Amino acid sequence: MKRTVRSYVLRQGRVTAGQERALAELMPRYGIAFKDELLRPVAVFGRQAPLVLEIGSGMGGTTARIAQQRPDTDFIAVEVHGPGVGSLLKRIDKESLKNVRVIRHDALEVLEKMIPDGALAGIHLFFPDPWPKKRHHKRRLVQPAFAALAARKLAPGGVLHAATDWDDYAAQIGEVLAAEPGLRRAEGAAARPATKFELRGLKLGHSVHDFLFRKVP
DSSP states (O other): OOOOSOSOOOOOOOOOHHHHHHHHHTHHHHBOOOOSSOOOHHHHHSSOOOEEEEEOOTTSHHHHHHHHHOTTSEEEEEOOOHHHHHHHHHHHHHTTOTTEEEEOSOHHHHHHHTSOTTOEEEEEEESOOOOOSGGGGGGOSOSHHHHHHHHHHEEEEEEEEEEESOHHHHHHHHHHHHHOTTEEEOOSOOOOOOOHHHHHHHHTTOOOEEEEEEEOO
16 A cells, blocks of 8 residues: 555653653563564464554553553554553553554554554554644545555455544544445444543543444355
């Protein structure tokens, strides 16, 4: 999938001493290095289990809570920002989470080059950067090429769960995913823990929109 416009910018957020230690000491234990080759999930986690890819895990709080609630599922969290990666690594270690691994790299490249087709039971995309200015909408992650790639990587019946608190981005997400022939809108409630970005949006009076799209068998 050819792509020249990235959906994120590398902001220079402050990395705490604890996060720095985690990046240095825990990344070798709980991290996966980006490589232009397909992963073998069984080799990574040491078992055969449903696999979920989280795109943009932020500071990792939501990732850790979901992993605790679903011990029979394995999770790969993809995040580019150092403070978030360090924070999640600390949580994994402190809470002894055996079902979470972290990749610090561009999520689309990870999805395209490291995840085998049909390997994912789920993709989580919770509150991606909304790029609210119209001239920046091209940077939004959810575009037709992303929808096609996600559909290819999901196993039959696998679910893409996306959420945003920006109304116009919600409209775009709904339209783009509905137009992808490999996905179909799923019925039922979208259960998940609240995220930091969600709570901030609610304080600002934003509405939260969740989308569940299932891979067509």
